[in-house]
Each structure stands twice: as structure tokens, then as C-alpha cells.
Amino acid sequence: xxxxxxxxxxxxxxxxxxxxxxxxxxxxxxxxxxxxxxxxxxxxxxxxxxxxxxxxxxxxxxxxxxxxxxxxxxxxxxxxxxxxxxxxxxxxxxxxxxxxxxxxxxxxxxxxxxxxxxxxxxxxxxxxxxxxxxxxxxxxxxxxxxxxxxxxxxxxxxxxxxxxxxxxxxxxxxxxxxxxxxxxxxxxxxxxxxxxxxxxxxxxxxxxxxxxxxxxxxxxxxxxxxxxxxxxxxxxxxxxxxxxxxxxxxxxxxxxxxxxxxxxxxxxxxxxxxxxxxxxxxxxxxxxxxxxxxxxxxxxxxxxxxxxxxxxxxxxxxxxxxxxxxxxxxxx
Numbered sequence: 001x002x003x004x005x006x007x008x009x010x011x012x013x014x015x016x017x018x019x020x021x022x023x024x025x026x027x028x029x030x031x032x033x034x035x036x037x038x039x040x041x042x043x044x045x046x047x048x049x050x051x052x053x054x055x056x057x058x059x060x061x062x063x064x065x066x067x068x069x070x071x072x073x074x075x076x077x078x079x080x081x082x083x084x085x086x087x088x089x090x091x092x093x094x095x096x097x098x099x100x101x102x103x104x105x106x107x108x109x110x111x112x113x114x115x116x117x118x119x120x121x122x123x124x125x126x127x128x129x130x131x132x133x134x135x136x137x138x139x140x141x142x143x144x145x146x147x148x149x150x151x152x153x154x155x156x157x158x159x160x161x162x163x164x165x166x167x168x169x170x171x172x173x174x175x176x177x178x179x180x181x182x183x184x185x186x187x188x189x190x191x192x193x194x195x196x197x198x199x200x201x202x203x204x205x206x207x208x209x210x211x212x213x214x215x216x217x218x219x220x221x222x223x224x225x226x227x228x229x230x231x232x233x234x235x236x237x238x239x240x241x242x243x244x245x246x247x248x249x250x251x252x253x254x255x256x257x258x259x260x261x262x263x264x265x266x267x268x269x270x271x272x273x274x275x276x277x278x279x280x281x282x283x284x285x286x287x288x289x290x291x292x293x294x295x296x297x298x299x300x301x302x303x304x305x306x307x308x309x310x311x312x313x314x315x316x317x318x319x320x321x322x323x324x325x326x327x328x329x330x331x332x
Contacts, residue, residue, distance in 0.1 A: 037146055039153045040329070041172040045188025047159035049180050050261040053299065053309070055156035056084040060308040061326040063118035067151040070110060072121045074168050075158040076133070079123025085113050086306035087120060094122040099137045106144040115308070133164045142171050161195040170200050174329060175256045176290065179275070181268040186275070197229055197254050197285060204250045210236055210243050230284045251284050259325060260292040291325045293318050
């Protein structure tokens, strides 16, 4: 099956390129003029939706545009980013080595890839170590990353919504959810967003007098009938007006982003807009729709060849949409 170019492409995908930094010109290949140390995370509610594929290609496009990029495989139970980049695993140093103090300097855990400007920290490869991390380990990791001389860090998160995955997602500057036009993927994406919001709220309002109400709301079968952040907002307003504004601000500050992958039909493009509308109306969450990636046979060919799609098949439709998403995220 050949790749299909979808019709009816929204006008917002025709992104106007602009300078990544003042005085940087309009050429994205110039990259940033000073370190920005942005941190992105690619997450989702289930496996097999293209998280690793998207993370590798976003990082590759940014590196090719002149950014110094560090790609991190945060899936400690099923690492595969190295395979997507054609890097052999073996006994190389990985993220677990740093988290468990086998390597003191985080930079020593990073290896070069065949893409200039792109380095990789692999996840655990043997699946026998501990996949769970403590909050202290995660905080220490982010403190170390912020000090590195890099422009962009991209996390590929594990599937699901366990506490560690949610914390990785919430600690970053840009949290990106990826979903496919399938009922299970959509349902899991909503579940991930809900879990991420409540995790953020529990941390933000840990000293709040309504913290017990928040914990209760996290249980979907709670006796108060709280099913969404909007329901919780009403309860808070009735119990404590002083905390209502604080809750509203926490809700406003939570701004995840969405990419829809494997789009086959023009109608499926609208899924992102529908999810954005549902999140705003029923959850009160501001979800930004970054764009979509069309179903393209070049994708599985690039994976089989162990190369990023944007390098193996740069003229493919899917590669075009990925580059547009990256330009939007970088503001170029």
C-alpha cells in the first residue's frame, strides 16, 4: 500500500517560519542562538501508538535544524529507542545506571548517534532491573538535566499512567500526548490526561485544606460522584471559596498537547479538534492540538531499516507532517 496524501488539510498546518531567537533570521537551520534547555515528553495511555517513533523523529528534526538534542528512553522495562536509531544495545551505559548511582555524571550515560547534534540515553535493556523510580531519583535527574549544555531534551515515556510516568510528563516544559484514531487509544488518552491532571493537582495542593477531597476525587467510584475536574471544581467552590481560585489556576496552567498518529481518512483529522473540545467542555483542560501524522507505508519501512523516517524517507507525507509539528513546537 502506498502512502496516502490526505485532502482537506487545515490551514493552521501551513505554519509560517519565524526566528527561534531575536536576530536569528527565518532559516530554522540556524537553530537557537543561546541555550534554551527545553524539555519535552512524549506519552500516551497505551503501547503501539507511535511514541518512540514520534520521539525519535522530533529529536532528529530538531537536531538537523541545529539544536543540541538529548533523547532519553524513560521506558525502563521495554527500551527500544536505540533500535529506532540503529544503535546497538549490548552492555552500554543506560538511564538505570545513572538512577541507581552506577554512573555519577548524567552526561556520561549519553552516547552519540549517527545524527549530528543528537545524543541518546538508553533505557534498561535486560528487563530484569527495577522499572520503578522514586520521586527523589526523578527530581535528581531533572536537576542534572537542566545543567547540561543542551538546547532540547526529549523523553520517550513508558506506556500507561503509573506515578513515575506521570511525574516525568509533568516535570517537562511540553507534555505531548499521542493517540491513534482507535477507540482504545482515545479512551486511554483521556485516562492519561485525567490521571496526569490529578497527579499535578495533588502535588500542587498538597498543603491545601481540600487535599483530602482531591484524593477522594482521584477514585472514579467516589461517593460524591466526582467524575471530572469540572465536577471537582464545583465541590471545591461549595466547600472553600479561598481554594477555588487556586484550583482554577492549577487547571489553567495544565496545558498538554496532542498529536494524532496513523490518520488514514480526512475525517480522522477532526479527531484532534473533537478531543480538544471534549477536554475543555467536560474536563476543563486546555488541550492543544499540534497536528496529525498520516498513515504511511514509509513509516514501517524506516523502522525496519532502523532509521528515523525524516532521514530515510524525507519526502514522505508522514515526514512532512512531523517537520510541521516540530516547527510549531520550536516556534520556527
